[in-house]
Amino acid sequence: MRFYTVILVVMASVLLSACGAHQAGNAPPEVVSQARYVHSGPPALTLFTMVNNRTGAGGHSSLMINGSQRVIFDPAGSVRHETVPERNDVLYGITPGVADFYTRAHARATHHVVVQRIVVSPEVAERALQLAISNGSVGQAQCALSVSAILRQLPGFQGVKSTWFPVKLSESFGQVPGVVTERFYEYDDEDKSVALRAYDPQKVAAQNQ
Template identity: 45%
Template structure:
């Protein structure tokens, strides 16, 4: 056996595992759920970049994008957030009321992570173009959150110079340097394990007879 054959055999065995790790789960809420959940804030159009950052190392753990146009949606690529009242279509979450927006922040903020929100006023046309872009993006593979958010933002000329790659903190720094961005950091002393937040919401859903849909 030549030296290359064991390597080729190893790669052949590992390839299915690599492809499985890069896969993205498909979630597609029914039309009636999405239409029923649509939330209009009435506020001026804006976008908000959320970045989850380690309180210990300063490293970024996640990126997502809130888009407030004719309705408010949240692009949460490769995210783990779930709520029974928030329909999802491939990383796009609908029904983002102010209560849900705060719950999303609370879900991620804990003693080991804080959440940075960076809000920027945009035109209604820009907000709607971004909503169309996230709806067309499809489900993101794990660890592709910052990459996916940057890819969507760069469809707009004024954001074309934002960096790509896999660093939420790098994307946050570049976005924060744009004129007009307003930044807030959200801290929470909850335990590092945020399962308690989900248990409370799950119990509320059970009390109301709401079941978790298949595919989540």
């Protein structure tokens, strides 16, 4: 096997580990409409980056958008629950409880979550929302690439670099003036399905009242 072929194989394996294979959900429009949630906070974009605690490599990128409704654009994502409708890689009904569950499901013994938030104008948030909804489902290993493509179409974010790599996207996004960065650590079971099975939306809603 030639050297450049070896390099391509290695790169492919890294990218596939970043955003794993999944089948995008296709919730009916009426279900998506019923799940609509309007958050009282300011219009904002929140970039989630899942980072391997051992290697520092990026595991996944997703974007929460608080516009006329709050959604998460989760390209090729694997955190799914029957109470959170998904259509073409967009998760709907992102209440505070759901947002907390989403973050905690990704933070575990093997990974932490970098949460980067920036307040934007209503126009920018709405543009991001429409781009996410119209984007369609994303193929495996393209999470950072698809999120960066949406960001680069927004006023004030044209300087965000187009990249296949979640950590590179996080670094570039962090250079935008006004971005506030936090890191979220938990040490639950490394298997995300454990957190998914344990999620009780009624209990979470009661805790957030």
